[in-house]
Amino acid sequence: MSQSIFKLVDELPKDNLTVKSLQALDFVIPCEWKNLVGFENTIRTVTGETDEDMIQQIGDRAVYLFNDKSQGYQTALWLYQTIDSAGSALGTAALANKIGENVGFLSFLENITPKADKAQSIDLSLKVIVELLAFCQINGLPGDSIGDFLGALGDYGGESLMRMAALVCFDGLLPLGPDFILSVGDRLGQMQPSDLKENQAFNKISDFIPGGNPAGKLSFIGESFGSVSSWMGNFVGDRGLTPQLVAHNLSKYVEIADDKLDYVAAFLDMSTNYYEHTGIQTLAHRLIERAVAEI
């Protein structure tokens, strides 16, 4: 059985490596993200209500909604958690690969671990997919037209926007460089379905990816990445983001070697869980919005 939603939100860390690395991105989206933790605290902050009876009703309804599997909230949680745990394994493999390139006696590692760039490209694309899938599990397909749906997607703020900022900075710019959008698009275009089958994260979430067979799913992944490319490109361009700028700001919060960006990216992959952390916050936020409207 899934952990209760109130326990998940109560146990969100106030301060750890994940939180510090996200705080380091405040320069990207100033004041958008405050690390909101604690279930009751979230109810009070989201709704602005202080009446204890109302808070009880809101929390109770949110608990009921989360525990009803048909409503999709547990699937969304599973997606956020799964993509982060797959990332941890990926980070370890990529780091081992990096060490293998530079240290002679460990060079055999290059033969048995995925190439860092290809693996990071898949990781980035799958995180985009998870975001789209989790969005639909949590919010449905809002409105009556594609325009309405894109409007909902484009309305990202707070913890959801921070998740996307971290995706661009930690999974895009740092490991893959300033041209990551082009290079990932190219790599996806050249990929074979068999490349996906070797990928642990893909295998875990593939049942939820539309497209039928692996070739169809690869096509869906490529199209989805393509559809968010201009959003990501504008996000980077509007803010003048570069790998060096991200690493420089990160080094104020986390001790890193800011001239070894590949290692930094792999280290973050291994030791942070920003998708799960901000994903739980998004889930709580949306559940509470729905609960207070329904009671």
Add this chain to the structure above:
Amino acid sequence: MVKSLRKLVTVGLLSLLLFVGITACSPQPPSRFDQAQQESTQKGAKAVAKKSEQGSSFNKFFPKSGNGYDRVYTQEKKGFAEAKLKKDGKDMAMMAISDTINTPSAAAKFEKSTTKIEGFPAVQQGATATALLVGDRFQVKVLSRSPDFTENDRATWLAKFDLKGLAKLK
């Protein structure tokens, strides 16, 4: 001497394991939401009834953007649809229609209603929400998300819903 030392170490280690075991298994502090957690995880418990109206049915009854406000649809689930009102990019209010077949206590609060909006019973809820009940079933609610969006604003926007249209939905 060695035997007694070994015995001491064994006892010490066992005590430590027992202590760690007890503290690790000690019950979690109770939560005010434990009862809801227990009830909602019983076999057959559901938050949304099979007979509930789909959220997609509700979208057309929402007010359109206007008067400097942008309407952005944000959620559409079974029994629920929601949109946000933004002004100059800032979140001002949430608007929602929900099917009280899923939340009977939500409908029950209107029994105490003493006011009407557009002929439908209305209640103030908490410090930030105003709600109507349409057709004895569908709850229409506007919730302030900015101190600049007042109780009067909520009443104004509630009246902008196509309430008569919603009343015909069954």
